[in-house]
Amino acid sequence: MGMSVAEAVRTLDDEAAKKMKRLIERGVKIPPQPRVLEELRKHLQRKEFDIRLLSRVINQDAGITAMLFKVVTSAAYKQHQPFETVEQILHAVGVRQTFNLVQAISLAAQGDLKKNPQVYEAFWARSQAVAQLAMLIADERIAVCNIFPDQAYLAGVFHDCGVLLLMQRFSSYCAEMHLGEPGRWVELAEEDSKFSADHCVVGYIVARHWHLPDFICDAIRYHHDIRELGMHASRTMVAILQLAVDIYYRDQRVANPEWEQVKDEVLPELGMSDDGLLEFVDVIIERFHAGQH
Structure with a gap:
């Protein structure tokens, strides 16, 4: 938490x-943290880096997933593109790094x-x-x-x-x-x-x-x-x-x-x-x- x-x-x-x-x-x-983040953090705290499991957690939220694909088209990730799946992003960008991106995107999903x-x-x-x-x-x-x-x-x-x-x-x-x-x-x-x-x-x-x-x-x-x-x-x-x-x-x-x-x-x-x-x-x-x- x-x-x-x-x-x-x-x-x-x-x-x-x-x-x-x-x-x-x-x-x-x-704003409270979205559930996706809390779930991801629990897995990371347990040092569970099962890429398939983590990608399933992220994929639960279509809005966050869509934004994640948008962010990783940045020139900063040029050497890994194109990405087809969340699993590929987790592999190429790294689990903790992807978690940071998801945290940022989750904040952008807040707001009235x-x-x-x-x-x-x-x-x-x-x-x-x-x-x-x-x-x-x-x-x-x-x-x-x-x-x-x-x-x-x-x-x-x-x-x-x-x-x-x-x-x-x-x-x-x-x-x-x-x-x-x-x-x-x-x-x-x-x-x-x-x-x-x-x-x-x-x-x-x-x-x-x-x-x-x-x-x-x-x-x-x-x-x-x-x-x-x-x-x-x-x-x-x-x-x-x-x-x-x-x-x-x-x-x-x-x-x-x-x-x-x-x-x-x-x-x-x-x-x-x-x-x-x-x-x-x-x-x-x-x-x-x-x-x-």
Whole structure:
């Protein structure tokens, strides 16, 4: 089982824990894990890596299975394609790696699309694009960063899930945070003053509750604040996320106000310099679009 929400809140510092408790009292709902995930985790905890059994569990959920096939058409898995069955994916990508992808996809299956379909669709389109870009950056920089594409994808899908939950709870959140406008995203100070909320902390609680690896939970908590993180995997993960978001904006031809503030932390963390950046961005965008067809 995942960590309970109350246990997850206890892992926060006092200030953040108080804020999170207030949000839960105000009706922010932390989504439960789908049954497929719980079943898969039980098998993995018992070290049961029977590929046929695991693929049967995944195949129970047609929506998750369809999305899994979509994700593994990414250029990050080029050497293993094409995939015909879930068993093939488990064999080629690896059991734990596939589990990470299924966790990410399961989150994307949450969310009440009835209320505000355009906004939700736009949110998931952005999340999926950032997650795919993060996956490709991890794949290209694997030797330097030691973060795997499945881990980067997982962090990419979850890093802004707090925004989704706040959107579901506060009807004015989208408008107040300018979420429909190109190149606008949540401003942390503004979010705090208007909603007494922090989507990074909300996302962290979801990640803890869903039992994501600790370093990914920490990356979600500090994805707008790389300077808070020392030299370890969560810092590298935030660097990958920040570069993925910047490439997403470049691809959309929209300015990213945050990049100038973080690039001096991000680039060295990924073993890159300003000089090589444009060429690297071109490679990632090309691979990203190659995987979209």
